[in-house]
Amino acid sequence: MKNAIEVENLRKSYGSNEVLRGLSFKIEFGEIFGVLGVNGAGKTTALECIEGLRKYDSGRIEVNGKTGIQLQSSALPAHIKACEALCLFAKWKKTKQDILAAERLGMDEIWKKQYFQLSTGQKRRLHLALALTGDPDIVFLDEPTAGLDVEGRAALHSQIRELKKRGKTIVLASHDMAEVETLCDRITILSQGKTAFCGSSAELTEKVGKKYNIHIKTAIGSEYFEVDNIEEKLISLLQDLKRRNVEVLDIKVDRGTLEQHFIAMTKGAER
Amino acid sequence: MSGFMYGMMIQWKMDIRSRSILVTCYIVPLIFFLLMGGIFVSVMPEMKKTLIQSMAVMSVSMGAFIGMPPSILETYGGDVKKLYKANNVPLYVSLITMVVSTFVHLVIMCGLIVLLAPGLFGAELPKNLPIFFAGLGIFLITSLAVGSVLGLLVKNQANLTMIAQIVFLPSIMLSGIMFPQNMLPEVLQKVGEAFPAFWGYRLMSDGGMVPENIFYLAILFCVSGVFCLLLLKKKKSD
Numbered sequence: 423m424k425n426a427i428e429v430e431n432l433r434k435s436y437g438s439n440e441v442l443r444g445l446s447f448k449i450e451f452g453e454i455f456g457v458l459g460v461n462g463a464g465k466t467t468a469l470e471c472i473e474g475l476r477k478y479d480s481g482r483i484e485v486n487g488k489t490g491i492q493l494q495s496s497a498l499p500a501h502i503k504a505c506e507a508l509c510l511f512a513k514w515k516k517t518k519q520d521i522l523a524a525e526r527l528g529m530d531e532i533w534k535k536q537y538f539q540l541s542t543g544q545k546r547r548l549h550l551a552l553a554l555t556g557d558p559d560i561v562f563l564d565e566p567t568a569g570l571d572v573e574g575r576a577a578l579h580s581q582i583r584e585l586k587k588r589g590k591t592i593v594l595a596s597h598d599m600a601e602v603e604t605l606c607d608r609i610t611i612l613s614q615g616k617t618a619f620c621g622s623s624a625e626l627t628e629k630v631g632k633k634y635n636i637h638i639k640t641a642i643g644s645e646y647f648e649v650d651n652i653e654e655k656l657i658s659l660l661q662d663l664k665r666r667n668v669e670v671l672d673i674k675v676d677r678g679t680l681e682q683h684f685i686a687m688t689k690g691a692e693r
Numbered sequence: 694m695s696g697f698m699y700g701m702m703i704q705w706k707m708d709i710r711s712r713s714i715l716v717t718c719y720i721v722p723l724i725f726f727l728l729m730g731g732i733f734v735s736v737m738p739e740m741k742k743t744l745i746q747s748m749a750v751m752s753v754s755m756g757a758f759i760g761m762p763p764s765i766l767e768t769y770g771g772d773v774k775k776l777y778k779a780n781n782v783p784l785y786v787s788l789i790t791m792v793v794s795t796f797v798h799l800v801i802m803c804g805l806i807v808l809l810a811p812g813l814f815g816a817e818l819p820k821n822l823p824i825f826f827a828g829l830g831i832f833l834i835t836s837l838a839v840g841s842v843l844g845l846l847v848k849n850q851a852n853l854t855m856i857a858q859i860v861f862l863p864s865i866m867l868s869g870i871m872f873p874q875n876m877l878p879e880v881l882q883k884v885g886e887a888f889p890a891f892w893g894y895r896l897m898s899d900g901g902m903v904p905e906n907i908f909y910l911a912i913l914f915c916v917s918g919v920f921c922l923l924l925l926k927k928k929k930s931d
Contacts, residue, residue, distance in 0.1 A: 473779065475775070491779040491780070493775055496779070497773050498773060500711070500767070501706075510696065510703055511782070513695065513696035513699050514782045515780065536710065549776070552780060
């Protein structure tokens with residue numbers, strides 16, 4: 423079965439600076455795929471090559487479906503109204519304006535506003551609506567929540583989940599590890615222009631998260647342990663607290679966050 | 694309606710909403726016309742014959758060199774261009790819509806001058822109005838082509854403002870619209886001839902629609918057009 427996107431041995435240099443050094447990954451239909459990497463790892467270059475906005479030196483890119491693109495930094499003329507921008511882009515994509523889709527993104531409240539009158543969150547929503555014009559199969563979102571407040575971020579997350587429910591394939595590049603961990607089915611980590619990892623968060627944990635983290639909150643304070651044998655440590659810890667008659671308020675066990683795994687994975691990479 | 698025609702309509706509306714176009718295509722030329730028109734004809738009554746042409750040159754130069762280039766830079770100098778590229782909007786479209794929209798705004802402004810000047814200042818109407826407007830069209834499209842090169846070539850607004858003034862001020866001072874060109878030193882006369890305003894003024898004057906006056910503007914238009922194509926090509930591949 424075909425994949426939504428296949429990237430194989432992608433290479434791209436800017437002069438003598440080799441940004442992509444044989445990047446490879448596959449994205450399945452209907453998944454949210456996260457692209458992670460430190461600054462300068464080649465995320466935006468890779469995405470722009472896949473989106474067809476940038477020429478690449480060698481390798482193979484296969485995109486199977488209509489694409490919609492929300493760029494990391496983009497803008498519209500200051501005096502264009504949201505409704506005009508949506509209509510203009512629909513006309514250029516030779517499609518009808520999807521009023522319902524626009525309403526789902528909360529466009530009705532900014533419909534008649536000019537671009538310079540929009541807040542950062544409203545601009546992000548408009549750019550997402552523009553990317554979704556023409557009902558694309560694959561949606562590229564490059565740092566979609568950058569600069570948004572907590573409320574705006576949550577709203578955008580629910581919109582991304584809604585897109586997945588509608589069967590869209592979403593490629594999400596972000597620096598926000600919590601966002602990627604919550605939203606993405608699979609991720610790829612780019613390091614020095616190559617794929618350092620490609621798989622699910624669970625697979626990454628298996629690969630990198632060798633140790634367990636225990637966060638324990640008691641009536642007398644909080645403590646944190648990093649252990650290899652979880653059972654042994656937990657039992658002895660709880661027994662000790664019971665013996666000292668210390669009340670346990672909260673206890674959390676994990677094998678590291680995506681952020682910790684990411685840092686472990688990209689340690690030493692250029693920033 | 695096609696994307697192109699809709700884009701044209703939107704550009705027209707944006708230009709009306711944009712204060713900079715309102716100021717550079719209407720307010721400043723109108724104030725200049727109302728103020729200088731009175732001064733010109735009272736100081737030099739013979740200027741009644743050429744007042745309309747002088748004010749048309751001023752309005753066109755203002756709109757084409759000061760008004761339009763910042764809008765072009767806003768679109769092509771940064772993130773707007775990227776968004777258009779990502780959404781399959783051809784890059785040449787915005788430039789054409791901006792040029793056409795500014796063209797129409799400036800024709801309206803010049804039309805106002807033609808309508809108001811005889812009543813307000815006793816200015817003489819051009820003997821052949823269709824020929825006058827044909828000359829205005831040639832001068833306008835050449836000036837807009839030069840303005841387009843400025844907007845596409847310069848990379849930031851501060852530099853653009855400076856360079857636009859370097860083109861605009863000599864256009865006004867050395868073209869013969871403020872005072873007869875033969876009053877200038879020979880060097881400045883030659884410098885003045887390098888600007889489209891000099892030829893546009895002659896072209897719109899009675900009996901000025903002759904090949905000699907069209908030739909330089911035609912060359913300038915072609916050179917600017919080629920420059921625009923090259924600059925757009927470069928921006929596409931950036």
